[in-house]
Amino acid sequence: MTAFIPKALARAGRMVDAAHMKLKKANPALFGSPIRQNMVQLYRHDGDFDTVISIPHHLSFLAPDTNIDIIYGIRAFDRNGGLVAFRKHRVKHFETLQKPISELLGREPDEHGMFSITCHYSSPSGIDFLGTTSPQFMTIFMPRSDRGAPQITHSHKYMDQFPPLKSKFVRRSALVEGDRNLTGISYFIMNSSQVTASANLTLTGPSSSFSHLVKLNPHGAARVDFDAAGEGPFELACEWDRVVNHRKPIAFRRFSSGLVTAAHS
Secondary structure, X not given: OOOHHHHHHHHHHHHHHHHHHHHHHHOHHHHOOOEOOOEEXXXXXXXXXXXXXXXXXXHHHHOOOOOOOEEEEEEEEOOOOOEEEEEEEEXXXXXXXXXXXXXXXXXXXXXXXXXXXXXXXXXXXOOHHHOOEOOOOEEEEEEOOOOOOOEEEEOOOEOOOOOOOEEEEEEEEEEEEOOOOEEEEXXXXXXXXXXXXXEEEEXXXXXXXXXXXXXXXXXXXXXXXXXXXXXXXXXXXEEEEEOOOOOOOEEEEEEOOOOEEEEEO
């Protein structure tokens, strides 16, 4: 019975969201364009990386014959889930907004944390055939060192619209880590929900495994460092106490050459 309740509430939430989007599609002039908002991603602003956000005017690709301004909203949180800043930026047809996160926010963010992107259109005219859209952007982790290379990640998850109830969920990464020049892996994990969540990260190697339990405030983030060196193989499992939307930690792999690579785990 206890396992049924979270599933039923999640299903009800999806039904409410679907009904809301249906109203928007039927009458965007009255209810607004059907846009799935608050796409989330990690930022870093520490001694190793800064974060550049690249936001193309996505309607220029999807509906090039229109001429609609897009107003993007950028909201950033610190690692404890506190709001750092919220700023809006207008992007015109065929333009791209690409700047460091500190410039977009108008202030310095935390060393790491979560940010979200929303968007609104200056007009719903001529884009009804697109159906539901969403903000489109790329996150570029720019290394501070000249020996590094930019690491680019996409976003495909959103903030939780409804608080996820307690329900244990184990996500095992499809990636197997390991390289003879590997010296360590840092995992960054985010809580995309508005309630406190816990996650236990376990990295299993050829001879042993290491676990690290983190407690994440609403909209908070955490960094977990593992001394995973050599060819491995190393496999990550992440056990959540809630089924939040964004469940994939982002891995930053460190190599003896000084190179760091990043990807969703």
